[in-house]
Amino acid sequence: MSIIKDFLLQLTLMVIPIFIYFTFIKERVKSDKNRNVIMSILWGISILFCMSFPVSFGQNGRLELRIIPLLFGSLYGGFWSGIFLSALIILYRLYFGISLGFYNTVLVLLFSLPVILFFQKSFASSKKDKRVKIAVGLSFYYCLIGLTFFGILRGFSIDYLKVQIIHLIFVVVVTWFFTMLNETIREIHQLRLEMQNSEKLRVISELTSVFAHEIRNPMQVTRGFLQLLNDPDLPKNKKEYIQISIEELDRANEIINDFLSFGKPLINNNERIDVAYQLQRVVNIIQGYSLNHKVEIKTDILDNCWIYGNPQKLNQSLINILKNAIESMPNGGIVWITCTSTEDRYIKINIKDQGIGMTKKQIVRLGSPFYSLKERGTGLGMMVSFQIVRSFKGKIQVHSEKDMGTEFIILLPQIT
Numbered sequence: 001m002s003i004i005k006d007f008l009l010q011l012t013l014m015v016i017p018i019f020i021y022f023t024f025i026k027e028r029v030k031s032d033k034n035r036n037v038i039m040s041i042l043w044g045i046s047i048l049f050c051m052s053f054p055v056s057f058g059q060n061g062r063l064e065l066r067i068i069p070l071l072f073g074s075l076y077g078g079f080w081s082g083i084f085l086s087a088l089i090i091l092y093r094l095y096f097g098i099s100l101g102f103y104n105t106v107l108v109l110l111f112s113l114p115v116i117l118f119f120q121k122s123f124a125s126s127k128k129d130k131r132v133k134i135a136v137g138l139s140f141y142y143c144l145i146g147l148t149f150f151g152i153l154r155g156f157s158i159d160y161l162k163v164q165i166i167h168l169i170f171v172v173v174v175t176w177f178f179t180m181l182n183e184t185i186r187e188i189h190q191l192r193l194e195m196q197n198s199e200k201l202r203v204i205s206e207l208t209s210v211f212a213h214e215i216r217n218p219m220q221v222t223r224g225f226l227q228l229l230n231d232p233d234l235p236k237n238k239k240e241y242i243q244i245s246i247e248e249l250d251r252a253n254e255i256i257n258d259f260l261s262f263g264k265p266l267i268n269n270n271e272r273i274d275v276a277y278q279l280q281r282v283v284n285i286i287q288g289y290s291l292n293h294k295v296e297i298k299t300d301i302l303d304n305c306w307i308y309g310n311p312q313k314l315n316q317s318l319i320n321i322l323k324n325a326i327e328s329m330p331n332g333g334i335v336w337i338t339c340t341s342t343e344d345r346y347i348k349i350n351i352k353d354q355g356i357g358m359t360k361k362q363i364v365r366l367g368s369p370f371y372s373l374k375e376r377g378t379g380l381g382m383m384v385s386f387q388i389v390r391s392f393k394g395k396i397q398v399h400s401e402k403d404m405g406t407e408f409i410i411l412l413p414q415i416t
């Protein structure tokens with residue numbers, strides 16, 4: 001029983017840093033350096049526990065997994081993490097006294113750390129499968145070196161070989177398992193981030209054709225006026241023509257600006273956001289799309305509404321909701337956008353359509369990934385919008401009735 005307990009403890013010591021990393025550190029700690037420092041400390045603690053509570057079995061049989069924290073710390077954290085963890089192992093071993101075991105520890109590290117650090121670069125640039133192979137290969141190599149030196153120092157015997165081979169198999173299997181676990185969680189995290197971005201690209205590509213049209217219109221108007229101005233017999237309305245041309249060009253410029261700012265890669269910059277101003281930009285961006293769908297957008301937006309967050313994200317989430325509202329009215333209609341502030345200090349954005357609406361069941365599923373009732377839908381728009389509003393510490397409420405229309409209420413914490 002005690003063997004199993006010890007064994008489970010060793011495994012737990014590997015799991016804890018991995019989960020702490022993905023739950024508390026990966027997204028919250030922004031700088032790579034701080035992340036490495038924190039992870040080195042966590043892996044260091046895990047090494048100390050591994051060495052303090054090994055699995056004992058048979059005569060002289062001792063199993064422990066210190067190689068795994070050392071390996072993970074060095075492979076994911078790089079050179080200095082590797083040096084720090086190795087030094088920690090040597091110092092802690094020294095604390096138990098200078099014996100054959102101590103020399104063995106030092107020798108094994110001298111021969112294995114350079115190899116681990118040599119493979120670190122190619123590990124960092126590899127994909128999951130190759131990473132697993134490198135990690136497993138290195139832990140195999142480490143155990144083999146340990147087995148050889150210990151044998152040379154103490155002498156080989158059948159019993160000794162048995163213990164060491166069990167140790168080797170044990171370590172290699174556990175290394176394989178934890179590298180797989182770590183890499184799989186990593187992939188899932190990565191996928192979540194990519195999903196947000198890919199949904200944005202899709203919306204952009206859908207809006208692009210409408211944009212091209214929007215920009216061509218003012219161009220053509222201006223071109224027409226320039227042609228007229230070229231005519232020597234028509235100087236009468238000269239001023240007016242020039243004025244209209246300038247306005248049209250300004251408008252084209254504005255559309256291009258808004259579009260570019262929407263397409264820019266997300267920078268994680270939070271700032272004070274003027275909601276009225278952003279709503280107006282969003283309406284500008286979506287205007288062409290709504291006209292194409294014979295949808296009119298009516299707005300009633302209160303000035304002086306400030307929130308704190310990333311304006312690009314806010315725009316993205318509003319555009320996804322507005323696009324759905326427009327698409328819910330195949331025969332055209334009106335979308336109302338209002339913005340007010342509530343007594344409990346929220347900014348309340350209301351987006352209401354006269355579209356096909358949703359049943360109760362459909363509302364419940366809204367926001368789940370890939371839930372879409374459209375032929376060419378992705379079912380990611382709402383998920384991304386919900387995520388963004390949540391990241392603003394806001395709330396979304398949806399009221400909808402089949403064939404009557406839908407109302408989205410977005411509440412965002414107000415600042416002064």
Ligand code: ADP
Nearest residue numbers: 324325328372373374377378379380381382406
């Ligand atoms: P997509 O638009 O690609 O289908 P979304 O995540 O944006 O994906 O929306 C998911 C589904 O929610 C839509 O397919 C639609 O059925 C429903 N939906 C969202 N907004 C509305 C709305 N305003 N009116 C009616 N149905 C809506």
Ligand code: MG
Nearest residue numbers: 320323324381
């Ligand atoms: Mg959508």
